[in-house]
Amino acid sequence: MAEAVLFDIDGTLISTGGASDRAWKRAFKELHDVDADVPAVTDKGVPDPEVGRVVFKSAIGREPTDEEAEALMRRRLDHLPEEVESSPGYLVKDGVVELLEKLIVDGKMLGLTTGNVEEAAHIKLSRANLNRFFCFGGYGSDSPDRTELTKKALERGKLISGRTLDLARCFSCGDTPRDVEAGHGAGIRVVGVATGEYTAEELLEAGADAAVRSLREGLPY
Secondary structure: OOOEEEEOOEOOOEEOOOHHHHHHHHHHHHHHOOOOOHHHHOOOOOOHHHHHHHHHHHHHOOOOOHHHHHHHHHHHHHHHHHHHHHOOOOEEOOOHHHHHHHHHHOOOEEEEEOOOOHHHHHHHHHOOOOHHHOOEEEOOOOOOOHHHHHHHHHHHHHHHOOOOOOHHHEEEEEOOHHHHHHHHHOOOEEEEEOOOOOOHHHHHHOOOOEEEOOHHHOOOO
16 A cells, blocks of 8 residues: 655646746746747646746747746746636646545545646645645755656655655656656656546556556556
8 A cells, every 4th residue: 555645736636727838928028028938849747947948948049047047937936826816727637636535534645746846836736725635745946857856755755754654655646758757766656647648558658657547547556
């Protein structure tokens, strides 16, 4: 039986209906007067700091300075709550609330492993009141590398558990091959969740240890 389960956010727990892209677009327009097309130049599962860097280079033609990157992130985070709250396409993925409630009742520790910076992660989950389920996490603000931020989540899980957490009894859930690679890089199993752009078969081909078509099916561990 698992001791802890880590969850990706976008595509796995929720979809914001493009809220993050719109917040980035507003930030670039206000600070640099350019029309940034975030989906055109970034892939799913890319950590927030890397999104900002890639979009900046595409829109402006050079790497951002640290100050420019920080200013864009701050402006994007300023706009994100409004974009999330007003997004008509925001939805909680099928079976999420029921599964999280069951895992809590079963005594599992629940954490996050996400490319979102920590503030963005909690903004996105807040609309659906999902923050209440998670007691630790690893975020894009910890590292631009998905494997490293997953390791950070597990370190925090160990601290919260009084250093009794057994990594052999932990696994993560995510909707992209990046999630699979990150979990394996951090030394845990990964369940692919086919509620994003990849099918269960594609996630298995990417190396997922198991896959479900939605969290309504439950988890295999």
